[in-house]
Amino acid sequence: MEDILDLYAEHYSLAREEEMTLHDYLRGCRDDAGMYASAAERMIAAVGEPELVDTSQDTRLGRIFHNRTIKRYRAFDDFYGMEDTIERIVGYFRYAAQGLEERKQILYLLGPVGGGKSSLAEKLKQLMEKEPIYVLKAGDQISPIFESPLGIFDKDRMGAVLAEKYGIAQHRLTGLMSPWAVKRLDEFEGDISKFSVVRLNPSKLRQICISKVEPGDENNQDISTLVGKVDIRKLEHFSQHDPDAYSYSGGLNRTTQGLMEFVEMFKAPIKVLHPMLTATQEGNYIGTESFGALPFQGVILAHSNEAEWQQFKNNKNNEAFIDRVCIVKVPYCLRMTEEAMIYSKLVENSELNEAPCAPETLNILSRFSVLTRLKPHENSNLYSKMRVYDGESLKDTDPKAKTVQEYRDAAGVDEGMDGVSTRFAFKVLSSTFNYDTEEVAADPVHLMYILEQMIKREQFPPEQESTYLEFIKEELAPRYAEFIGNEIQKAYLESYTEYGQNVFDRYISYADAWIEEQDYKDPDTGQLFNRQVLDAELSKIEKPAGISNPKDFRNEVVKFALRTRANTGSNPAWTSYEKLRDVIEKHMFSQVEDLLPVISFGTKKDSDTEGKHKEFVDRMQDHGYTERQVRRLVEWYMRVNKAG
Numbered sequence: 001m002e003d004i005l006d007l008y009a010e011h012y013s014l015a016r017e018e019e020m021t022l023h024d025y026l027r028g029c030r031d032d033a034g035m036y037a038s039a040a041e042r043m044i045a046a047v048g049e050p051e052l053v054d055t056s057q058d059t060r061l062g063r064i065f066h067n068r069t070i071k072r073y074r075a076f077d078d079f080y081g082m083e084d085t086i087e088r089i090v091g092y093f094r095y096a097a098q099g100l101e102e103r104k105q106i107l108y109l110l111g112p113v114g115g116g117k118s119s120l121a122e123k124l125k126q127l128m129e130k131e132p133i134y135v136l137k138a139g140d141q142i143s144p145i146f147e148s149p150l151g152i153f154d155k156d157r158m159g160a161v162l163a164e165k166y167g168i169a170q171h172r173l174t175g176l177m178s179p180w181a182v183k184r185l186d187e188f189e190g191d192i193s194k195f196s197v198v199r200l201n202p203s204k205l206r207q208i209c210i211s212k213v214e215p216g217d218e219n220n221q222d223i224s225t226l227v228g229k230v231d232i233r234k235l236e237h238f239s240q241h242d243p244d245a246y247s248y249s250g251g252l253n254r255t256t257q258g259l260m261e262f263v264e265m266f267k268a269p270i271k272v273l274h275p276m277l278t279a280t281q282e283g284n285y286i287g288t289e290s291f292g293a294l295p296f297q298g299v300i301l302a303h304s305n306e307a308e309w310q311q312f313k314n315n316k317n318n319e320a321f322i323d324r325v326c327i328v329k330v331p332y333c334l335r336m337t338e339e340a341m342i343y344s345k346l347v348e349n350s351e352l353n354e355a356p357c358a359p360e361t362l363n364i365l366s367r368f369s370v371l372t373r374l375k376p377h378e379n380s381n382l383y384s385k386m387r388v389y390d391g392e393s394l395k396d397t398d399p400k401a402k403t404v405q406e407y408r409d410a411a412g413v414d415e416g417m418d419g420v421s422t423r424f425a426f427k428v429l430s431s432t433f434n435y436d437t438e439e440v441a442a443d444p445v446h447l448m449y450i451l452e453q454m455i456k457r458e459q460f461p462p463e464q465e466s467t468y469l470e471f472i473k474e475e476l477a478p479r480y481a482e483f484i485g486n487e488i489q490k491a492y493l494e495s496y497t498e499y500g501q502n503v504f505d506r507y508i509s510y511a512d513a514w515i516e517e518q519d520y521k522d523p524d525t526g527q528l529f530n531r532q533v534l535d536a537e538l539s540k541i542e543k544p545a546g547i548s549n550p551k552d553f554r555n556e557v558v559k560f561a562l563r564t565r566a567n568t569g570s571n572p573a574w575t576s577y578e579k580l581r582d583v584i585e586k587h588m589f590s591q592v593e594d595l596l597p598v599i600s601f602g603t604k605k606d607s608d609t610e611g612k613h614k615e616f617v618d619r620m621q622d623h624g625y626t627e628r629q630v631r632r633l634v635e636w637y638m639r640v641n642k643a644g
Contacts (some may be wrong), residue, residue: 017407018140025134025149025197030166033331035134036150039209039257039299040096040103042131043124047075047090060391064404075127078345082116088328091118096299099171102326104280109303110267110561111330115420117303120330121261124301125210128259128490129202135257137198138184139549144248145256146209149197151177152185176225176284179243202258209258209298213251226275228253229288242287250277256299265302266312270321272319275325276300285474303330331416333374335390339422346426350432352517356626357541358443360483360632361432364476365425365447371471373419375411377402381473420468428454436628442479443629456641481640484633489585491619497574503584504574507541508561510534513553519611545586584613599640601631 006432020028029035031358034045047535050071055061061070065083071475078088089107096103109117131589136143136152153162159170177185188194203211213225230240237244251260265273279285280300284293297375302325312318330350333339340362347353370386377385384394384401392400408415431450432442491499513520515535521528529537538554547553559581564572573583 004517008493010048013235020197022149022193022195022197024125026162026168029168031293034131034146034166036168036172037096038103038297039259040093043093043127043259043299044090044097047073048091048128050090058395062391063144063393064391064401066405069433076123079116079123080122080341081333081335085120085328085330089124092326093112093299097354101410103322105256105326106276106300106302108160108281108325108327109301110306110309110327110328111303112332112417112419112421113305115330117330121263121301121303125204125212125240125261127362128210129204130199132199133257135200136181137196137423138181138188138194141184142198143178143292144180145178145253146200146258146389147178147256147295148174148182148297150174152181152192152195152354153549172296174283175295176293176295178294179246180248180286182292183243207254209255210260211251211254211258211260211517212263214263214345215265222270223275224250224288225251225285226252226272226287226563227287227294242262242640243291246289246291246472252276252296252298256296257298259299260294263300264304264308264397266304266308270318275323277321280324296500297391329413329417331420332369333423334370334373335371337367337390337534339369339425342422343425343429346422346430352430352440355433356439356441356629357433358441358625358626358629359487359624360480361442361444361447362429363446363484364480365429365451368451368468368471368476369422369425371475372468373416375415377407377410380407385498397450418518424454424458435437439626439628441626441629443625443633445632448477448480461494471484477640481637484637487586487620487623488595488599488634488637491623492598493585500574500588501582503541503587504580507538507580507584511537511620512558514538515554515558541587543582543587545583547583596638599634626638 004251008134025035031529034042037045039497050073052062052069053072054069055065055068070083071090073085073090076082079086079306089109092102092107094107095101096105109120111117134149135146135148136149150168153159153173153175155170155173156173162168162173163170176374184195185192200208204210228246228250230245234245234247240248248254251262254260262268262276269352279296279298281298284295286293289314313322333342341363343365347357367386370389371382374389376382380400380402381398384398385407387394388401388407402410426450427444428447431454432447433440435446435450452469452472453464459465460468510520510529512553514531519530520534533570542550542553557577561572561575561579564576574584586623597609598616601613617630619629621627625633
């Protein structure tokens with residue numbers, strides 16, 4: 001307990017303000033440009049250097065990114081499938097830090113609901129807390145708008161001296177003091193040495209350089225939410241136009257050197273947004289009282305969904321505003337692997353992280369979500385398109401599949417801006433985990449059922465609803481039946497190792513004799529098989545697996561077996577050669593009925609079958625299923641196969 005208390009005290013003391021004289025501050029600027037860095041420069045420092053990923057070294061990423069070298073930022077590690085969006089956001093800050101047009105623009109995240117806009121905004125606010133700021137102080141009063149000490153220097157008269165003596169470039173000087181600083185300067189009779197400088201850590205909790213503004217309704221919201229207003233309690237001591245009678249509580253007041261987040265910006269009346277235009281374009285804005293303009297060198301981050309943006313954009317009166325917005329689109333994730341990682345992260349950060357989740361549950365949900373977000377391609381299957389977007393190569397399985405670029409070009413720039421949200425998917429997942437009254441656990445069968453119910457409850461337009469239900473029925477369920485069939489067979493197989501090994505050894509012996517064009521004598525029965533009989537026996541094993549060129553296959557397998565025997569001195573295990581293992585598995589399970597006595601949960605005819613059944617269930621549990629799930633999935637699989 002003491003450790004955590006000491007750690008907290010240490011952390012708190014690090015965040016405390018540190019005061020210095022104005023002269024010490026200027027001397028510090030000479031050695032450390034970070035002491036007068038802009039908000040965008042501090043953000044770039046907090047984000048850190050990117051990791052360059054050469055995607056040509058990774059087959060999956062190479063297909064997705066056309067073998068380009070992409071940038072990945074550690075700060076955004078858990079934002080999956082958002083590489084392009086994050087690069088654009090970092091690009092905005094990079095260009096703003098270089099003093100380009102972006103520093104005069106509002107960063108505007110545009111995307112569908114539940115697509116990650118708020119999470120990105122939270123991350124940017126978190127990063128803004130990393131680098132300290134330096135603020136003007138007079139006596140025991142810190143500037144109420146957290147302004148930079150450089151604001152008190154006039155560019156024309158002092159710029160050259162500051163550049164020469166302290167290395168502070170002239171364009172860093174705005175020459176604009178707040179009305180509060182002007183009043184202090186007058187009180188000090190122009191003696192700027194009476195000012196001091198304080199080093200502060202931006203803080204979301206204390207509203208230091210980080211602020212969040214939300215739109216009110218048409219009737220009660222005015223610009224004071226951005227620019228502050230008179231504090232009526234101070235009017236008995238000061239006149240209404242005195243800077244000390246003002247409450248600097250607006251979003252722009254708090255973020256002069258920081259980051260202001262404007263949530264659902266275009267829900268606010270246009271008159272409320274006007275102060276932001278002058279703040280970004282001219283670096284200052286007017287308060288509600290008649291004193292001088294207030295400086296602003298911060299960043300404004302806004303976000304809303306597409307419907308609000310379109311409505312705002314289509315109004316010709318808003319043209320000046322539209323021109324000053326830097327749009328970064330935040331679409332839904334369109335890669336099923338990364339979408340599943342998002343769900344995994346959400347589960348890990350909840351009480352469900354200990355609850356059993358059967359294999360493929362998150363994958364099936366991610367496939368459904370991505371399918372709803374993709375735009376159909378007229379000459380290609382949507383499921384294939386999803387797999388190509390995920391970096392799979394389909395040239396052997398679907399010759400009609402296009403490249404990632406062809407799909408993107410045909411879909412246009414708005415792909416990923418509609419479909420079901422990650423929030424919807426997580427609600428489905430929550431219901432799935434809590435569906436069974438006996439245990440908190442999730443499996444694909446329950447997931448598909450819940451998904452169906454929730455689609456019907458959401459009351460999507462009829463055509464959309466039937467498309468979504470079709471995804472489950474036509475794409476997800478049949479593929480899951482195949483997957484769980486393989487899982488069941490694997491677990492069953494492992495309890496049939498001896499049988500598999502016998503088939504393997506027999507196949508090698510037959511194939512070897514067939515290649516050598518010799519008759520084969522069965523060591524147990526003494527029966528003699530000629531080449532024709534051997535071919536028929538080998539074909540029985542090969543046929544269910546669809547081996548198209550038996551001669552080559554037999555040669556390949558025998559060569560492998562002989563080489564293994566020569567190298568190890570022992571017979572290879574039947575599972576050791578992937579291709580032959582597949583053939584034997586298919587041969588063993590050409591009939592689902594073969595499995596039924598062992599995998600079904602009814603009464604067993606003898607203790608041997610009972611033992612094998614228990615072994616099968618144990619193996620399924622080792623693969624990540626609970627006993628209840630094994631029963632349910634086996635019953636579902638048997639039902640689907642009968643229906644088929």
